[in-house]
Amino acid sequence: MGRGGIYYFKRATVTYYQACLTLARKMVRVFALALDQPEDAFDGMSIFLGANGTINFYPPIRVSTENENGAEDSIGIGSHTDIQSFTLLYQDDVGGLNIINLDNEWIEATPVPGTFIVNIGDFLMRTTNDRWKSTVHRVNTNRSEKPRMSLPLFFGFNLSHRCAVLDSCIDSEHPAKYPPYVNMLMNKFFNKQTVESK
Numbered sequence: 001m002g003r004g005g006i007y008y009f010k011r012a013t014v015t016y017y018q019a020c021l022t023l024a025r026k027m028v029r030v031f032a033l034a035l036d037q038p039e040d041a042f043d044g045m046s047i048f049l050g051a052n053g054t055i056n057f058y059p060p061i062r063v064s065t066e067n068e069n070g071a072e073d074s075i076g077i078g079s080h081t082d083i084q085s086f087t088l089l090y091q092d093d094v095g096g097l098n099i100i101n102l103d104n105e106w107i108e109a110t111p112v113p114g115t116f117i118v119n120i121g122d123f124l125m126r127t128t129n130d131r132w133k134s135t136v137h138r139v140n141t142n143r144s145e146k147p148r149m150s151l152p153l154f155f156g157f158n159l160s161h162r163c164a165v166l167d168s169c170i171d172s173e174h175p176a177k178y179p180p181y182v183n184m185l186m187n188k189f190f191n192k193q194t195v196e197s198k
């Protein structure tokens with residue numbers, strides 16, 4: 001890519017990122033209503049937020065090889081949940097993303113043109129007292145002919161936000177499972193500092 005290419009790449013990336021943020025800020029209003037909260041309940045938490053975007057590239061791996069343990073080598077992403085509030089995930093048409101459904105089975109998240117996948121993250125799961133579950137997902141080795149790309153935007157509430165389980169997610173059968181807490185990313189950062197300074 002020449003220098004001009006980098007310029008257009010940056011411009012397209014920033015434009016995409018900003019459009020995702022605009023969409024995400026609209027989505028938190030839908031989420032608030034769905035959780036029986038005032039529409040603007042999350043607005044103030046979505047200002048100085050931690051929102052990271054990445055571009056994931058999965059090269060095609062046509063030849064299957066074994067590592068020293070006899071297991072098949074893989075290049076993908078192991079099963080995990082995203083830690084922020086939610087993820088807006090664009091994937092191209094190659095496929096390979098799997099999620100665990102409510103029956104605890106791995107299923108394909110088959111690409112649907114013109115759509116995003118929305119993965120609930122751990123932070124929103126805690127905020128909703130586990131009413132909304134963070135999605136366990138993984139990406140398999142790309143065995144297709146062509147490279148795969150995905151663009152996740154991990155949308156988190158304000159890093160300093162001290163958040164409690166929403167009152168609308170608590171009742172006599174569902175007492176609050178979590179004490180008030182500061183945004184997890186911040187906690188993670190502090191924990192890391194503490195461990196490293198020991």
Ligand SMILES: O=C(O)CCC(=O)C(=O)O
Nearest residue numbers: 056077091097139150152
């Ligand atoms: O590539 C994908 O479809 C998912 C990527 C992902 O799970 C992640 O970056 O956290």
Ligand SMILES: [Fe+2]
Nearest residue numbers: 080081082137
């Ligand atoms: Fe993920």
